[in-house]
Every structure is written in structure tokens, then in C-alpha cells.
Amino acid sequence: MEKALRKWFPVFVLPTLAAFIVGFIWPFLQALYLSFCKFTTVDNASWAGFGNYIKALTDDTFSYSFLFTVAFVIVATVLINGIAFMLALVLTRSIRGTNIFRTVFFLPNLIGGIVLGYIWNILINALLSKFALPLIALNTTAGFWGLVVMLCWQQIGYMMIIYIAGLQNVPPELLEASQIDGANRLQTLLRVKLPMVMPSITICLFLTITNCFKLFDQNLSLTGGAPGHDTEMLALNIYNTFYARSGPQWKGIGQAKAVIFSILVVGIALFQLRATRSKEVQQ
Amino acid sequence: MKKVFALALAMLMVLSLAVGCGGTGTTGTGTGDSAGEEATGSVYYLNFKPEQDGAWQKLAADYTAKTGVPVTVVTAASGTYETTLGAEIAKDEPPTLFQVNGPNGLKNWVDYCYDLSGSPVAGELTSDSFALKSADGALCGIGYVIESYGIIANKTLLAQAGYAVEDIASFADLKKVAEDITARKDELGFAAFSSTGMDSSSDWRFKTHLANLPIYFEYQADGINSTETIKGDFLDNYRQIFDLYINNSTCAPAELSAKTVDDSRNEFLAGEAVFFQNGSWEYGALTAEGAYTDDDLAMIPIYVGAGDEAKQGLCTGTENYWCVNKNASEADIKATLDFMYWCVTSDEGTAALANEMGFVIPFKGAAESPNLFVKQDAAMTAEGKVPVSWNFTTMPSEEWKNMLGTALTAYAADQSDANWDAVVKAFVDNWAAEYALLNG
Known part of the structure; x- marks a missing residue:
């Protein structure tokens, strides 16, 4: 078996590798090159050097959107994972109708981001106008919490399913042993279940952190960055740099921002993976 | 047997990948019939105005039926013209005819604009104020519709x-x-x-x-x-x-x-x-x-x-300027100029622009538009x-x-x-x- 695998692995790896190169490595290298250029489209680029990076990093809207995004990532990650884990705990108990609840909580994940943004825009505006508060286009606080609530609503179900799978894989003999040793519910949760679902936590944190950082379509349709740039997250800021200004120099600056952005997201995701991996236990 | 099966499976994966890529490569460009393209050239118009898409498609079909020159009209979804143009123009078969919205819009696309000075369609303009010129004096765009x-x-x-x-x-x-x-x-x-x-x-x-x-x-x-x-x-x-x-x-x-x-x-x-x-x-x-x-x-x-x-x-005034892609092949540029000229001078073209699209066009041969506001x-x-x-x-x-x-x-x-x-x-x-x- 081992030998056959060694002999045949290129055949199995090749399609994925080819897709990865065509779909990721090559565009990334091209993007890296373009971030040093002044260009209108990918094939008329002219070299511009490091100026793009300097302009990107000194752009106030970019640093603001970075801080806004970080705040959003922290709040949304904690809320999504906290609530998803609690739901998973509840729905792995033997109560009636767990499957219906699981389905219901998972459903929002099936709606596309743009549609979701427009729907929530109407819902939030209706609520705000009922309390005679400024509508979402003029209300940074409502924009921020609107984004958080919407993303929670969308993502909790998905993360819940992963946590449920993790909780169901906790070996019953461990739970039984802890019971015999006299552990109470909280102790079982913290000392037995939590360490055993660490792999699920790793994957859920990875997904939520990267999803929150990369959030674009919901941001575009819910707030559009309004008022001004006040609710603009990094991806939308890059998009606006590209398209809201005229002149080829802005494409290069947008590209430089995009490279900084991807390095940032990859860096944070790798750090998070390493940090949570080290807490995983071998079964 | 197992090996054969594994190989077949891997082949299938590669094949589906290739098909997938090929599919995305051609959607949206809607290239014309490639046969005979060398001889006559073809036109690919990236249209800005979604409300006139149907009328443009019909006019393009009429022109093709009359002259045999393939004309493809693709309309960008509302509000996405710049993004669509940016993506389309980098392709192997880029739009030959596109539009910019004025002097500041031109700054993005000036490197792609064919100099229309002396072209027959430019000679049909009723006023020089509808000619959009670049900083060095090249005639980059022609306003093709006047709106109020x-x-x-x-x-x-x-x-x-x-x-x-x-x-x-x-x-x-x-x-x-x-x-x-x-x-x-x-x-x-x-x-x-x-x-x-x-x-x-x-x-x-x-x-x-x-x-x-x-x-x-x-x-x-x-x-x-x-x-x-x-x-x-x-x-x-x-x-x-x-x-x-x-x-x-x-x-x-x-x-x-x-x-x-x-x-x-x-x-x-x-x-x-x-x-x-x-x-x-x-x-x-x-x-x-x-x-x-x-x-x-x-x-x-x-x-x-x-x-x-x-x-x-x-x-x-106008914020709709036609530009011809100078990176298109010579035959395509010629076909595009001919098509533009036909649209603004022929009876069919001017009638379609006036009646079906409701445009007033700043060209000598313009037909009267039924649009009340324009009148x-x-x-x-x-x-x-x-x-x-x-x-x-x-x-x-x-x-x-x-x-x-x-x-x-x-x-x-x-x-x-x-x-x-x-x-x-x-x-x-x-x-x-x-x-x-x-x-x-």
C-alpha cells in the first residue's frame, strides 16, 4: 500500500497542484509584480517601484479600515465561536427535534452575501427608523453592529455543525471515566470536552478569522462603507482604491494594498493555527 | 485493474479541470464567428447603457445580416462598467468599441484609445464640442448621445x-x-x-x-x-x-x-x-x-x-464617449469604424438610435427622436x-x-x-x- 502510494502520488497530486498553480500561485506572483507598477489592465503595466507601497501605507483610509477590520474580527470571532459552541453543546444533548434546529441554524449560510446585505440593510433601517435614530447610511455604530449581527447570523450555523461533529467524536469512555472520578458538568466540559474538540476549534477559528478579514460582499451591500469611509473594511477599501479614483497610478496603489492585505491575513492565520494546534491533544 | 481505475480517475479530474477553465474563459466575451474574421474583421462593442441593450443587440444583428461583419454587443451590468471593461480589455479578444465618461474617465483609458482624427465618423460630428481630446491633442472619444x-x-x-x-x-x-x-x-x-x-x-x-x-x-x-x-x-x-x-x-x-x-x-x-x-x-x-x-x-x-x-x-450634454481600442487588429479597427459610421449615417442606424433608443445623436445625419424631453x-x-x-x-x-x-x-x-x-x-x-x- 505504502509503496503503491509512493509510486502513484504524483497522479493524485497533479490535478490539485495544477489548479493551485493556475488559480493561486500564478495570479499571486502576477499581483506581486503589478503592485510595483502603474497600470490600467494587467498587460500594460509600467514599473513604478516602491512608491505604491509608501502611498498605500500613508493612506489614512487604509489604516483606518485596518483598525475597523481588526475590531470587527475580534468581536465577530468571539461571538460567532462562542454562540456556535454553545448551540453545539445544546444540540448534542438528547432532546427532541435537534435535527430540525440544526437545519434551521445552518440555513442562513446558504444565502449569498450580497443578498443578505441588502435584506439586513432593510431590516436594520426599519428598526432604526422605528426608534427615530439615524439610518444605517449615516450611523457608524449601527453599521458596525449591523455587520457583526449579520455575519453572526450567517456563520454561526456553519461553525455549529463543525463543533457538533467534534463533540460527537469525544470518546464516551473518557466522559464515563470523568463521571466515575466525580467530575461535575463544568469540569467535564472544560477538562475533557474542550481539549478533545481543539481540532474543531482550530478549524473554526481559522475560518472565522479569515472570513472576517476578507469580508467584502456583505460590507459592500450592507453599508457600502457609508458614512464616508467609516464602515469600510480592508477588502472594500482596496476595491474603492481601484475603482473610485481615476488614473493608472491608483491601480498600482490598490494592488500594493492587496499584497499587504494578503500577507497580513496569511500571517495572522498561520499564527493562529500554530497557537491553537499546540493546544490539541493526541487521541 | 486498480491501477487502470486510478489512472482513469485522475484523467477525469484533469479533464474536468480543463473543461472548467475553458468554460470560464469564454463566457461573457461572446466572440463572433471566427471563420472569415481575418478577412473582414469583427466588432465587439462593450455597451454602457443597460436600458438600451435590446436595441443594440437588434441593430448589431441587422448590421451583420446586411454586411456579414460579426458584431457582438455585450452590456455591462449597471454600475460595473469600469470593472467589466478592465477585465474584458485584457482578454485575447478585447472590446474594439468601448466608452469613457469624459476627460477624467479618459485618464484611465487614454493608452487604449485609437486616434479618431480624420476618421469618417468624426467628420460627421455636428460640433467640435462633442470631440474628446487627450492632453496631446489626439481625438480619443466621440460623444455619441446628447441627453438633457x-x-x-x-x-x-x-x-x-x-x-x-x-x-x-x-x-x-x-x-x-x-x-x-x-x-x-x-x-x-x-x-x-x-x-x-x-x-x-x-x-x-x-x-x-x-x-x-x-x-x-x-x-x-x-x-x-x-x-x-x-x-x-x-x-x-x-x-x-x-x-x-x-x-x-x-x-x-x-x-x-x-x-x-x-x-x-x-x-x-x-x-x-x-x-x-x-x-x-x-x-x-x-x-x-x-x-x-x-x-x-x-x-x-x-x-x-x-x-x-x-x-x-x-x-x-454628454458623458458618453465612444472610443476605439487601438490594440485591436487593423481589420477589427476598420470594421469598428465602419460600424460606427453606419450607425450614425444610415437610415436603419439613425432610426434605431432615435426611435428605439430614444437618443439624440450629435451627427449630421441624425433622425428626429420621439423623446418628449429631447424635443x-x-x-x-x-x-x-x-x-x-x-x-x-x-x-x-x-x-x-x-x-x-x-x-x-x-x-x-x-x-x-x-x-x-x-x-x-x-x-x-x-x-x-x-x-x-x-x-x-
Whole structure:
């Protein structure tokens, strides 16, 4: 078996590798090159050097959107994972109708981001106008919490399913042993279940952190960055740099921002993976 | 056996990958028939105006049937023209005919523009003012449609309120009529203005089109066509008209930030408002399915209380310039120029542009358009009124418009002087700042 695998692995790896190169490595290298250029489209680029990076990093809207995004990532990650884990705990108990609840909580994940943004825009505006508060286009606080609530609503179900799978894989003999040793519910949760679902936590944190950082379509349709740039997250800021200004120099600056952005997201995701991996236990 | 199976499976994976990529590569480009392309060339038009897509498709098919030259028309979804053009033009079969929206839009695409000087289609232009030239004098774009905007009035409702369009010949008249209608709103059952929606689908009517008026009057006063530093001398007039719009409307000013252009149009169609600021391109939507006839509608100039109001006409101009892709093959460029020439000179072409698309085209062979608002513009010009030119093409960037829109929205919700100062700042200071970035 081992030998056959060694002999045949290129055949199995090749399609994925080819897709990865065509779909990721090559565009990334091209993007890296373009971030040093002044260009209108990918094939008329002219070299511009490091100026793009300097302009990107000194752009106030970019640093603001970075801080806004970080705040959003922290709040949304904690809320999504906290609530998803609690739901998973509840729905792995033997109560009636767990499957219906699981389905219901998972459903929002099936709606596309743009549609979701427009729907929530109407819902939030209706609520705000009922309390005679400024509508979402003029209300940074409502924009921020609107984004958080919407993303929670969308993502909790998905993360819940992963946590449920993790909780169901906790070996019953461990739970039984802890019971015999006299552990109470909280102790079982913290000392037995939590360490055993660490792999699920790793994957859920990875997904939520990267999803929150990369959030674009919901941001575009819910707030559009309004008022001004006040609710603009990094991806939308890059998009606006590209398209809201005229002149080829802005494409290069947008590209430089995009490279900084991807390095940032990859860096944070790798750090998070390493940090949570080290807490995983071998079964 | 196992090996064969594994190999077959892997092959299938590679194959599906290849098919997947191939599929995405061709969708959207809709390239013409490649047979015989070398000989005759082909045309690929990336159209800006979604409302005219059907008419363009038909015209393209007619042209192909007549000459055998394949013409592909692809229309970018509303609001995505720049992104679509950026993606399409980098492809192997790029658009041969595309459009830019004026001098500042041209800055992005000037490297792609074929110099149209001396081309037959350029010779058909009625006025040099529709030629868009680059900094070094090349003829990069040709304005192909003239449009007008103003305040569209429902004459029937206006009569119910006891007025006629002729009664409105200045800002003071407009203010009097609008405020009188507002005072009797409950009795009449309609408001003066349809909602001044500040949603992104609608705010261009105010951050771009209405903002043209203070820019126009400043340019007139200073005798210039463009500036890198605007003074904002006529912003008080801008405030007057904006106040009038938002305080005599179908809804409370605080709700405007969420109102869309569809909301506004529907209010007008439902007879909930007498006035609706928009342009000649709305004619089709307003007369469709017998909603209104020409007898119900009229367009009046946007009076702001500046300049010689007795002589003020509609805001008339273009932000639609045709450009030919100079990177296309020579045969394709020739085919494209021939197609453009045919569109603006032949009977079929001019008829389609006038009747089906409702365009007035600035070419010698133009057919008369049935569009009421366009006819009104011509009538006003004939009476000696001076059309207000479109100067919003000199606005420094989308970013400038967006910031102005945000400030206006905030002002609409809370009409304090501090909020108006923010509008002035977005208008004046940001203009200079954005121009610096544009040229920097």
C-alpha cells in the first residue's frame, strides 16, 4: 500500500497542484509584480517601484479600515465561536427535534452575501427608523453592529455543525471515566470536552478569522462603507482604491494594498493555527 | 485493474479541470464567428447603457445580416462598467468599441484609445464640442448621445394644484409652487417632489447632476471650462434648491438616506409627487405601459436662483464617449469604424438610435427622436434659451462625488449649518485634494 502510494502520488497530486498553480500561485506572483507598477489592465503595466507601497501605507483610509477590520474580527470571532459552541453543546444533548434546529441554524449560510446585505440593510433601517435614530447610511455604530449581527447570523450555523461533529467524536469512555472520578458538568466540559474538540476549534477559528478579514460582499451591500469611509473594511477599501479614483497610478496603489492585505491575513492565520494546534491533544 | 481505475480517475479530474477553465474563459466575451474574421474583421462593442441593450443587440444583428461583419454587443451590468471593461480589455479578444465618461474617465483609458482624427465618423460630428481630446491633442472619444436633465413635472397634477408649467420661470416661482403644494399636501393628496433618495442607486442625481449647477455658474462667471480649485461661489444656491427638494418631499428628510431611484420614480408614477429630478433617459420608463402620455409630462430647467433665469435651459450634454481600442487588429479597427459610421449615417442606424433608443445623436445625419424631453430641449434652444452644459465630467473623481454624497445625506437628515459646512468642505476642499491626487 505504502509503496503503491509512493509510486502513484504524483497522479493524485497533479490535478490539485495544477489548479493551485493556475488559480493561486500564478495570479499571486502576477499581483506581486503589478503592485510595483502603474497600470490600467494587467498587460500594460509600467514599473513604478516602491512608491505604491509608501502611498498605500500613508493612506489614512487604509489604516483606518485596518483598525475597523481588526475590531470587527475580534468581536465577530468571539461571538460567532462562542454562540456556535454553545448551540453545539445544546444540540448534542438528547432532546427532541435537534435535527430540525440544526437545519434551521445552518440555513442562513446558504444565502449569498450580497443578498443578505441588502435584506439586513432593510431590516436594520426599519428598526432604526422605528426608534427615530439615524439610518444605517449615516450611523457608524449601527453599521458596525449591523455587520457583526449579520455575519453572526450567517456563520454561526456553519461553525455549529463543525463543533457538533467534534463533540460527537469525544470518546464516551473518557466522559464515563470523568463521571466515575466525580467530575461535575463544568469540569467535564472544560477538562475533557474542550481539549478533545481543539481540532474543531482550530478549524473554526481559522475560518472565522479569515472570513472576517476578507469580508467584502456583505460590507459592500450592507453599508457600502457609508458614512464616508467609516464602515469600510480592508477588502472594500482596496476595491474603492481601484475603482473610485481615476488614473493608472491608483491601480498600482490598490494592488500594493492587496499584497499587504494578503500577507497580513496569511500571517495572522498561520499564527493562529500554530497557537491553537499546540493546544490539541493526541487521541 | 486498480491501477487502470486510478489512472482513469485522475484523467477525469484533469479533464474536468480543463473543461472548467475553458468554460470560464469564454463566457461573457461572446466572440463572433471566427471563420472569415481575418478577412473582414469583427466588432465587439462593450455597451454602457443597460436600458438600451435590446436595441443594440437588434441593430448589431441587422448590421451583420446586411454586411456579414460579426458584431457582438455585450452590456455591462449597471454600475460595473469600469470593472467589466478592465477585465474584458485584457482578454485575447478585447472590446474594439468601448466608452469613457469624459476627460477624467479618459485618464484611465487614454493608452487604449485609437486616434479618431480624420476618421469618417468624426467628420460627421455636428460640433467640435462633442470631440474628446487627450492632453496631446489626439481625438480619443466621440460623444455619441446628447441627453438633457431637469425637473420632470406632472402637468396633470400641477393643474390640480392650480398651476401650469409656464408659471415656473425662476427659482422664486418654483419655491412658491412647491411650498404651496406642501401646505395643501393633505388636501391635494400629493407632494411637490418625489423623494430625493440618497441611496447609492439615486444619489448621483444630487451629488453629480444637481452639483453641476453651482459648478456651471462658477465656470460661467469665471469664463473657464475646468478648474483644479473650485471656489464654491454658488453653493448657497445649491443649498436653496436642495432644501426645497428635501423639505417639500413625499417623505421625511431623515428617511432619504435609504430611498432608491426606483422609490423616487415609483412615487412619481403613482402620482404621489408633481416633480421628479431626472433626465431624458427616463422617458421610456415614464411612458411605458401607458403610464403617462406626452400631454402629462414636461421638463423644466433646474432653477437655483443664479444667472439669467429667463434664459436658462435644460442641462444638456454628454458623458458618453465612444472610443476605439487601438490594440485591436487593423481589420477589427476598420470594421469598428465602419460600424460606427453606419450607425450614425444610415437610415436603419439613425432610426434605431432615435426611435428605439430614444437618443439624440450629435451627427449630421441624425433622425428626429420621439423623446418628449429631447424635443423640449430643442424647442427651448430655438427660443433662445441657453442650455446648461454638463460640467460634472470635470469633477475630479468618484471619490469626490461619494464624499459629497455622504455630506449631503448627513445634511438632509439634520439641516444644521454645521452639516452644511461639511458639504461645503466636501465640495471645495476635497475638490483641490482630489485633483492633486488625480494628477499626482
